[in-house]
Amino acid sequence: MNTHTDAGLLALAARLADEAAEIIRTIRARGFETLTKTDSSPVTEADHAAEAHILKGLRAAVPDIPVIAEEEMAAGLRHAVSDTYWLVDPLDGTREFAAGRDDFTVNIGLVRGGRAVLGAMALPAYYQLYTGGVGLPAERRDKNGTTVIQTRTPPPEGLSVLASRHYADDPRLSACLGERRVASVGNIGSAVKFARVAEGAVDFYPRLGPTMEWDTAAPQAIVEAAGGHVTLLDGSPLLYGKADWKNPPFICTGKL
Incomplete structure (x- = not known):
């Protein structure tokens, strides 16, 4: 690990996420079949092709860092992890992708000591790439170049909230928002919601349904x-390395 700087690891993750996004766009353009996994969630050729590309690149470049990836886990492939490891979701928002919507992402994150320390996230349909980490700037790359991004302080009129499309009618949302002043509530799928908080477009993303x-x-x-901040409902940090890889409910906020 001493031979790999975090900036270098982030650059590697960013390149592979961007390349995986192009693979996904190519498959989307020519058409694909949607299958159902044993947990009843959908999976496509794009999920598998993007993951294969990412895994090959990570394991070739930094073979000393274990990788935990969604489709390998679904196939029953288990890998031992150490203090530092990658977490890969090659196509977050497969339901959105399969339905022809644009809100899906490629996620490559690095965990160290139970915390997410750097990440690259591509939004293939938007041709956007987001990166950032501990001691590293948060940036967005798109057709206009590379821009440093930051979360915002909510405006006086209240919070702009983005919630999950698939849990739009969750009765827990009102309780989660509490007495906060809310200006608007929207619903979209996938990790795109994190990106919109990171760049200061919205203020609050409550995740009350299951995630990995x-x-x-x-x-x-x-x-x-x-x-910004990503915390459990009690304000404690969202940590990694849980035995079943499942997250409890959490909230993602800007400068509240």
């Missing part, structure tokens, strides 16, 4: 690098 650690590691690192 590979869904959140990369975007959490980016949001926190941009000055």
Whole structure:
């Protein structure tokens, strides 16, 4: 590990996320079949192709860092982890992708000591790439170049909230928002919500439904690098290395 700087690891993750995004766009353009995994969630050729590319690149470049990836885990492939390891979701938001919507991402995050320390997240349909980490700036790369991003302080009129499309009617949302002044509530799928918080477009993303650690590691690192917070409902940090890789409910916020 001493031969790999965090800046170098982030550059590697960013390159592979960007390349995986191009693979996904190519498959989307020519069409694909959607299958159902044993947990009833959807999976496509794009999930598998993007993951294969990412895993090959990570394991070739830094073979000393273990990788935990969604589709390998779904196939029953288990890898021992150490203090430092990658978490990969090759296509977060497969339901959105399969339905022809644009809100899906490629997530490559690095965990160290139970915390998400750096991440790269590509938004293939938007041609956007977000990166950030501990001691590293949060940035967005798109057709206009590279921009340093940061979360915002909510405006006087209240919070702009983005919640999950698939839990739009969750009765827990009102309780989660509490007495906060709310200006608007929108619903979209996938980790795109983290990106919109990180760049200061919205203020609050409550996640009350289930997620896995590979869904959140990369975007959490980016949001926190941009000055935001990802915490459990009691305010404690969202940590990694849980036995079942499942996250409890959490909230993602800007400068509240």
